[in-house]
Amino acid sequence: MEMDAASHVKSGPLSLGLMRVKALPEKMATSIVDAAKNARKLGQDDPRRVYHSLKVGLALTAVSLFYYYQPLYDNFGVSAMWAVMTVVVVFEFSVGATLSKGLNRGLATLLAGALGVGAHHLASLSGHVAEPILLGFFVFVLAAVSTFLRFFPKVKARYDYGMLIFILTFALVSVSGFRDDEILELAHKRLTTILIGGAACVFIAICVCPVWAGEDLHKLIALNMEKLGSFLQGFGDAHLNRPSVEEMTDEKASMKGYTSVLTSKNTEDVLANFAKWEPGHGKFLFRHPWAQYLKIGTLNRQCGYRIEALSSYLDSNFLAPEEIKGEIETVCDTLSLECGKALKELSKCIKKMTKPSSVVARHISNAKAAAKTLKSLLKSDLWADMELLDIIPTATAASLLIDMLACTEQIYEAVQELASKANFKAEVEPTVSPEMRKQGQIMEGDKERPNKNKSSKVVDCCADNDDRHHVVINVVDGSEPDVEKKCGIIVGEVAASSSPPPPCNVNIQLA
Numbered sequence: 001m002e003m004d005a006a007s008h009v010k011s012g013p014l015s016l017g018l019m020r021v022k023a024l025p026e027k028m029a030t031s032i033v034d035a036a037k038n039a040r041k042l043g044q045d046d047p048r049r050v051y052h053s054l055k056v057g058l059a060l061t062a063v064s065l066f067y068y069y070q071p072l073y074d075n076f077g078v079s080a081m082w083a084v085m086t087v088v089v090v091f092e093f094s095v096g097a098t099l100s101k102g103l104n105r106g107l108a109t110l111l112a113g114a115l116g117v118g119a120h121h122l123a124s125l126s127g128h129v130a131e132p133i134l135l136g137f138f139v140f141v142l143a144a145v146s147t148f149l150r151f152f153p154k155v156k157a158r159y160d161y162g163m164l165i166f167i168l169t170f171a172l173v174s175v176s177g178f179r180d181d182e183i184l185e186l187a188h189k190r191l192t193t194i195l196i197g198g199a200a201c202v203f204i205a206i207c208v209c210p211v212w213a214g215e216d217l218h219k220l221i222a223l224n225m226e227k228l229g230s231f232l233q234g235f236g237d238a239h240l241n242r243p244s245v246e247e248m249t250d251e252k253a254s255m256k257g258y259t260s261v262l263t264s265k266n267t268e269d270v271l272a273n274f275a276k277w278e279p280g281h282g283k284f285l286f287r288h289p290w291a292q293y294l295k296i297g298t299l300n301r302q303c304g305y306r307i308e309a310l311s312s313y314l315d316s317n318f319l320a321p322e323e324i325k326g327e328i329e330t331v332c333d334t335l336s337l338e339c340g341k342a343l344k345e346l347s348k349c350i351k352k353m354t355k356p357s358s359v360v361a362r363h364i365s366n367a368k369a370a371a372k373t374l375k376s377l378l379k380s381d382l383w384a385d386m387e388l389l390d391i392i393p394t395a396t397a398a399s400l401l402i403d404m405l406a407c408t409e410q411i412y413e414a415v416q417e418l419a420s421k422a423n424f425k426a427e428v429e430p431t432v433s434p435e436m437r438k439q440g441q442i443m444e445g446d447k448e449r450p451n452k453n454k455s456s457k458v459v460d461c462c463a464d465n466d467d468r469h470h471v472v473i474n475v476v477d478g479s480e481p482d483v484e485k486k487c488g489i490i491v492g493e494v495a496a497s498s499s500p501p502p503p504c505n506v507n508i509q510l511a
Helices: 002-045 048-068 070-090 095-125 131-149 153-176 183-207 213-241 245-262 265-275 290-316 322-352 358-379 388-421
Strands: 441-444 447-450 454-456 471-476 482-486 489-495 505-510
Touching (some): 048 070, 048 183, 070 183, 095 131, 095 153, 095 183, 095 213, 095 265, 131 153, 153 183, 213 322, 265 290, 322 388, 358 388
Antiparallel strands (some): 441 447, 454 489, 482 489
């Protein structure tokens, strides 16, 4: 029995090790499959990542020819490796980031190389003994000053990489020049190869599937605004109407998209910085007002913080007291809904790059009316006979909704300012012609006559000052309509009948 126990103890670790060795191929296969799935998902989420990887490979292959091709190698020698190094450190995901690093590196190398050659020349005039002392002094002064300049916020945001390359290049040129007599040739080769590598990066980044940081910033601001609007639209039903537990859970999950808005500041700042380096492209012209996007992003986050406070009441499951629920529920629901619709309309305007339409102003006007009613309810005697602890949650949520209206108005004004600075086009809104302003009446000059026996439908799809042809949709219910052309608009009148109407024909005409 003792021998069996001893053999069992000895065989335990051995058998465990054998089992692990046998399971190793299966674990490796599982890991490879999981990695492949993750890589596929990463590429599907943003195919531009795949394109960027291929572009980097193409740029490296192109500049490597300076090392592989013998005639080019004879001209540049080992300095050709600087082109390869430049591609590795300069090529970034977006065009703006690549231009930022490329221009910073090129200009810093040029300036530092020139100063390095000048410092070497001045030091050489002082004699063999004083030369290293002067070179050390020049390196100390320029390195200290350049490092201090990097602490300035504006310099750090846009030129930090250039300052770093400036220090590195000046030190390399001035120090290596002490032992190398052909300092000009050394500086020339390094500068040329760096410029070639940077030019290759910029050319491929712009010409092959370009990724624009400005466009990403534009979409991000619009998407964040849409997320805020979605929450406000769903807040009324989720907080006040109190659906079932399952519906409540699904509603909360769909409304949590606003949380990404609260942490988007760093991304917006980086994209705005890179967008300023990009040339004009598409609808984004040169000197596009990128700073205005940051202002809108800040207002979005302020709105998001208020929504975060509203969400805390949603998560805490506070119930409005029954005594006031019927009075306050409709007003709060209307205020939240109208603010959400206004934000969603503003998001659409940014996406389409059109000026805010009258629909936004109408939603804000409705929200103001609801806010005025809500303030009256908060000041009324409705709360007189209620406990303070029962009043606080509902009153706080109502106050936050009123504050949300002010934030929505600020966003509306900021979007209007963006539309003005960026020259957004006015959106063409379908409008009813002046002849149909009052239902059942037709305008004839300065007179109006009741139209009890006729019905007409005229849709003017162009703005009042638009010189283009108007598109008129004329619905004919089987009878011959009276068609009259007034000011470029076709007015169709169809006699009404109490009997069932015959099949309708829809004609689209140019007026």
